[in-house]
Amino acid sequence: MGDGHSQVAQKDKYVAIIDQDKVTDEVRNIALRYDPLNRAGRREGFHVTENGELHIDDEAVIEEHKIVANRIPNDAIKIVRLPAERGELVHQYGENGFRLYELPAPVKGTVGLLGRNGIGKSTALRILGGTLKPNLGAVSDEPDWDTVIREFRGTAVQNYLEKLRDGGVSTAYKPQQVDRIPDRYDGTVRELLIVRDERNLRDKAIERLNLEHIADAFVDDISGGELQRVAIAATLVADVDAYLLDEPSSYLDVGQRLSVARTLEEFVEDKMVLVVDHDLVTLDVVSDDFHAFFGDPAGFGVVSRPLSARRGINQFLEGNLRDENVRIRDTPIDFLRPSARQEMDGIPILEFPALTKKFQSFSLGVESGTIFGKEILGIFGRNGLGKTTFAKLLAGALEPDEGRVDADINISYKPQYLDSSFDGTVVELFAGQVDVYTRAFETEIQQPFDLEPLFDLVVGELSGGELQRVSIALALARDADIYLLDEPSAYLDVEQRMSFAATLRQFVNRNGAPCLIIDHDLLLLDYVSDRAMVFEGESGVSGVGRSPQSVRKGINRFLKIVDVTFRKDPNTGRPRANKPGSQKDREQKASGNYYAV
Known part of the structure; x- marks a missing residue:
């Protein structure tokens, strides 16, 4: 911040994050009894407010309060360390709630934002989009706009917030979960773009984003990748000062991601653009400037100073923001060194013959192949070539026109679209399909996917990343001969993708059953896969699934097709x-x- 900002103390600060929904009489009793300040006869420790909420002032929290948090069940209280000199508090959700420090600076050009889920990226977009007014941590007595703007004196954010206050900046927002668009809109793609078009650019957007073949299709009849491109088009045709895009790469193949990058550059010249994404390739290509978000998920988030895209992504992966002398992670993210490939000398689990499936306007042919035990088979190719159709043929959800899949094989399938329609909690969802009280479930599913904090949440209220974790875990929790995961990386952050890769490898080795992964994240597929299956053809017209081959040959073959x-x-x-x-x-x-x- 500028010279007018107060300085943070020169030692680490601790804050308490209290989830009031999880605070029970037992939690209150433990907090009051074991608080080190209360036991020392002081009054600054945990206490119950007049409205019955458990509370402690930020200034009173010390490292020793971890003793209390460790005794509390269900993560009702978390004591987190906030590194020294990390800027000004921009917004806080309720007493002892999530805190966001600093803001990314909207400037002409594209600014990339990268960080873990639950770290404040969406909060930053809401503030910069004008739907959330920053409170500077004053939860009960929100400051006026003049006070807020003074906190950013001497920074690029100051000018932007002044315009936002005065109604002098307009924004367009592309939401994260595009698969929910059909729930809110039931017209055709062209009709949606006509409603959104303020720049007479809808025809150009349709051409640039390759939407001609679905322009007159209903929104609820198109695929995830098509929905993503429609959402991007609907955002870019708006006549605004700033474009905010939340995860534009989900469901898009590499070629489409680069096409979106080129379209962005063409459509938003001399405009401000902020892009939140977990795909390193996308951020690397589209970003002029870059901010890393770090902190403690659901606890606090800090926005780094601006960096170039290459330097920023590299430092984020290393876990060390050198210019700020901040260590944001104990160990680097070693995303890119491929895991040791499994030798294909295991027991053949499924030998499928050549398969064909014809629809009114699309035909699929799949070469024969064999799937082995303890194998992870990566499946990739451009959108619209039949990868998900192949998954449904294997899972028995579709019958092939030619060829036959062994009916005795039990396949657990995680679909591309995440289903949030279950009317109940996460633990109720699992309990309806698997035994959640076994030691095996706890060690192999619950702990690796960190499900316990989600158990009491309503499925329909989960974030995209939370719902993805639940969907993957539910698929792996079932007893099956083969596991098939369609787009498991969507909505997962970089660290969650790495954790997922490690968990999946352990699961496959321990369980002995193979796993097939359909995904567009080539870095993840290269890291985790033993072999690769490439789909080729003409998108939306015909597709051919090639027999499994080595991962490097498969990726090289695919990149040659998309010319990248x-x-x-x-x-x-x-x-x-x-x-x-x-x-x-x-x-x-x-x-x-x-x-x-």
Whole structure:
């Protein structure tokens, strides 16, 4: 912040995050009894307010309060460390609620935002979008706009907030969970864009984002990738000062993600754009500037100073923001070193013959193949080529026109679309399908996917990331011969994807059953897969699923089809997309090495 800001104390500060919905009489009694300040005869410790809520002032929290939190069941109280000199408190949700420190600076060009789920990215977008007024931590006596703006004196945020206060900045927001759009709109794609179009750009958006074939289709009849591109188009045709895009890469293949990046550059020239995403390739390509979000999920979040995209992503993965001298993670995210491949000498679990399936306007052919025990098979290709149709053929949800899948094979399938329609809590959802009281469930499903904090939440109120974790865990909790996960990375942050990869490898090795993953995150698939299955063809018209092959050959084959090359970052080794037509891009294409990592 500028010179007018107060300085944070030169030692680590601790804050208490209290989930009042989980505070029971038992929680109150433990907090009051074991609070070190209360036991010392002081009055600053945990206490019950006049309205019956458990409370402690921020200034009173000390490291020793962890003793209390460790005794509390169900994570009702968390004591989290806030590193020193991390800026000003921008917003707080309720007494002892989540806190966001600092804000990203909206500037002309595209600003990328990266961080864990529950760390404040959506809160920042809400503030900058004008739907949430920052309270500077004053929960009961919110400050006026002049007070808020003074806190940002001397920064790029100050000018933006002044315009926001005076109604001089307009925004358009693309939501995270595009699969819920059909619940709110039942018209055609073209009709939706006509309603949203303020710049006479809908036809151009339809062309650039390859929506011609679905322009007159109803929104509830199109795929996840198509919904994503429609949502992006509906955002970009608005005539506003700032565009806020929350996870635009979900459900899109690599080629489509780069197409979206080019469309962004063309449509929002001289505008402000903020993009929240967990896909490193997308952020690397679209971002001019970059902010990392760090802290404690559901506790507090801190926004870093602006960095270049390459430096910012690299430092985020390393876990060390060097310019600020802040360690945001104990260990680096080693996302890019492929795991040891399993040898395909296990027991064949499923041998499927050549399969065909024809619809009115689409046909799919799949070459024969074998799936082995303890194998993770990565399945990828452009959207609209039949990957999900193949999954449904294996799972028995569709009958092939030619060929036959072994009817004795039991397949547990996690669909592409996340189902939030269950009318009940998460634990009730699981209890209706599996035994949640066994030791195996606790150690193999509940603990690895951190489900306990979600058990008492209503399924329909879960965030995208929470619902994804629940959906994956539910699929793996079932007793099955083969597990099939469709788009498991959607809505998961970078660290959750790594955790998922490690958990899945352990699960497959222990369980012995193979797992098939359909996804667009090539970095995740390269990391976790033993073999690859590539889908080729003409999107929306015909698709061909090739027999399983080595992962590197599969990725190289796919990238050649979409005409994209990747190189290794010299500092971190992570794959980065080459700029089309660059010298490196031309060299790799000439050598046929599209995935030089």
